[in-house]
Amino acid sequence: MNKAEIRKGAMADRRGLTREAIAALNAALLTKFSTLDFKNIHTLHIFLPIVEKNEPDTFLLxxxxxxxxxxxxxxxxxxxxxxxLMTHHTFKGEEDLQKSIFNILEPMQEEQYTGKIDMVIVPLLAFDDRGYRVGYGKGFYDRFLEGQNCIKAGLCFFSSVGTIADTHVNDIRLDLCITPERIVYFSTQASSSSRIGQ
Incomplete structure (x- = not known):
């Protein structure tokens, strides 16, 4: 399937989740995330969830x-x-966040971080067996991750979709993806640097 088809299906699947199902899936994601070996992770970048889109609750993480x-x-x-494009800011607590005009929680403080990042928790709607992902189509994370020497970890409620037919040369592959059932690895860097229990 192509990205548009996958995006439409994944958004429908998310909308179909009950509040109880979302809570259970978030708890399972946290359990998998907590088994990471963080000894080489000094700086971690993580997205903030859009509740209205039933995104994984990264505040738990x-x-x-x-x-x-x-x-x-x-x-x-x-x-x-x-x-x-995105700028990157130290998380100072939920009291430092406000919703943008696009209903996305963002930090209010202006100071930007421009140093090394060791791991990025990447938002997505779906991912395939090769580590390619489908997002909302704006390209924010592909631009951000280009040239970043870091572990790129997806976070998804659902399993792999198989193969995304219309990947692009500029698409950035994940190193691993955390699902409620297991961690899927796509690179030796991820498996050796941050081994997660299966």
Whole structure:
């Protein structure tokens, strides 16, 4: 299937989830995430969830990190829809967040982080067996991740869709994807640097 077909199906699947199902899936994602080996992760970039789109609740992951891995520097993005680029900011707590005109939670503080990033938790609607992903089609994360020497970890409620037919040369592959059932690896970098229990 192509990206448009996959995107439409994945968004319908998300809309069909009950509140109870979403809570159970989020709990399972957190369980898998918590088995990561974080010893080489000093700075971690993570997206903030759009509740209205039934995205995975990354606040569960953030709160777990702040308790169990407090040495990790957590970054969250701010999107500029006029340029399709993002800036990156230290997470200072939920009190520092506000919704943009696009209904996306973003940090209010202006100071940007421009240093090294060791891991990025990447939003997606679906992913395939090769590590390619389908997002909302704006290209924010492909632009951000181009040239980044970091572990790129997807987060998805559902299993692989098989093969995305219309991948592009500029599409960035994931190193791994966390699902409620298992962790799927696509690169030796991910499996050796941040081995997760299956």
């Amino acid at each position: 953030i709160n777990w990190l702040r308790i169990h891995q407090p040495q990790i520097h957590i970054l969250v993005p701010r999107a500029d829809f006029s340029t399709a």
